[in-house]
Amino acid sequence: MPLIDGCIHPYPTGDSSLRRMAVEARELGFDQVVATGGTGEVPGVLRATVISASSVKGVISALQAIPRAEVVVMVIAGDLAFNRAIIGLRGVRVLKDAHRSPREAFNHVAAKEAEVKGVAVELDLAPLVEGRGLQRQRVIARYRELLQLHRRYRFPLTLASNARSILGQRSVREMALLAGLFGMEEAEVTGALSSLDSILAGRSPVQVVRG
Amino acid sequence: MTQLPSQRERRRYILARFAPEGIAPDPRELYAAVAEACTALWGDVAASEISPSVMAWEGHAILRCRRGTEDRLATALATITRIGEERAAVRTITTSGTLHAIRSRPSPRQEVLREKKVGIGGRVFLAKAYPGQKVDLIEKGIKGKELLFFTDEDGEVR
Numbered sequence: 001m002p003l004i005d006g007c008i009h010p011y012p013t014g015d016s017s018l019r020r021m022a023v024e025a026r027e028l029g030f031d032q033v034v035a036t037g038g039t040g041e042v043p044g045v046l047r048a049t050v051i052s053a054s055s056v057k058g059v060i061s062a063l064q065a066i067p068r069a070e071v072v073v074m075v076i077a078g079d080l081a082f083n084r085a086i087i088g089l090r091g092v093r094v095l096k097d098a099h100r101s102p103r104e105a106f107n108h109v110a111a112k113e114a115e116v117k118g119v120a121v122e123l124d125l126a127p128l129v130e131g132r133g134l135q136r137q138r139v140i141a142r143y144r145e146l147l148q149l150h151r152r153y154r155f156p157l158t159l160a161s162n163a164r165s166i167l168g169q170r171s172v173r174e175m176a177l178l179a180g181l182f183g184m185e186e187a188e189v190t191g192a193l194s195s196l197d198s199i200l201a202g203r204s205p206v207q208v209v210r211g
Numbered sequence: 212m213t214q215l216p217s218q219r220e221r222r223r224y225i226l227a228r229f230a231p232e233g234i235a236p237d238p239r240e241l242y243a244a245v246a247e248a249c250t251a252l253w254g255d256v257a258a259s260e261i262s263p264s265v266m267a268w269e270g271h272a273i274l275r276c277r278r279g280t281e282d283r284l285a286t287a288l289a290t291i292t293r294i295g296e297e298r299a300a301v302r303t304i305t306t307s308g309t310l311h312a313i314r315s316r317p318s319p320r321q322e323v324l325r326e327k328k329v330g331i332g333g334r335v336f337l338a339k340a341y342p343g344q345k346v347d348l349i350e351k352g353i354k355g356k357e358l359l360f361f362t363d364e365d366g367e368v369r
Binding site for chain 2: 011015016017019020021023024027028040128129130132133136165166167168169170171173174177178180181
């Protein structure tokens, strides 16, 4: 199972080119990265688009405008009704920034639906690295709640550095240590780092089964 | 926790390198960054248990802590984003029970292969090439230093 950094933002959004971030990710123990920008064909990079819309209509029209080459579609989370509607949309793979939405915005109902539809919830590790004090405490508490829901309803999770620079990227071990802050165990970390691979494989129209 | 016959507590040593490659921060600034990261993440009591210190300085860092707290120190190191005024990351390489084992490892520091000036968007950067096709671009201006990270294959650097 390939280990995947769930989201990075290369140059020009950040200060490091896509190639450099891919090189750094390999050195840090990752097999693949999901990138929201950058240019050129780089091995080990999955292309992604982040949709930030205030309404479901906005998300649908943004989905229609996405070219087929874009593999991973991520949507910024909102309130409960928005999240449930988004999870049901064809093509959406990841619910992003769940820690910024209110506590009740992702409950047991949304968790069940995410499990059925194979939509992952991203756990962004950048606030744990960059945040301090109350801000970081709130994120840890939110992730602990999401982890409890994940243990109960088995919807996929992804772990992402959301790095805008090679200085923001963290190794697999460092990500595991940071995920340990909200109680994630090693097997769960491995599952979260490789969940995108199975999500993408499960959604492809033709699946190759080797006997 | 077991103690040595001398009653000294057992310790662990962490070998760490820095990103970006070329920086050589002041050891006191590194200690301040490590202490702040430990205290901010784990609190005063746990930080005193970890008792971090910067042991050696040869282009990389050897950090010391009490045995059993090395994971907590490594987690705190992962939350460092600045050393002094400079943006930096501290990458843990290995943990050992003896300084001898750490010092016997080859230095993780990478030497500059070549330097040249590169223009991007009307700005002039000093490009430093490192092994692994890495190229760090440095622009020193009045407002400070700006860094960009590319590779040999990126069109901007060619």
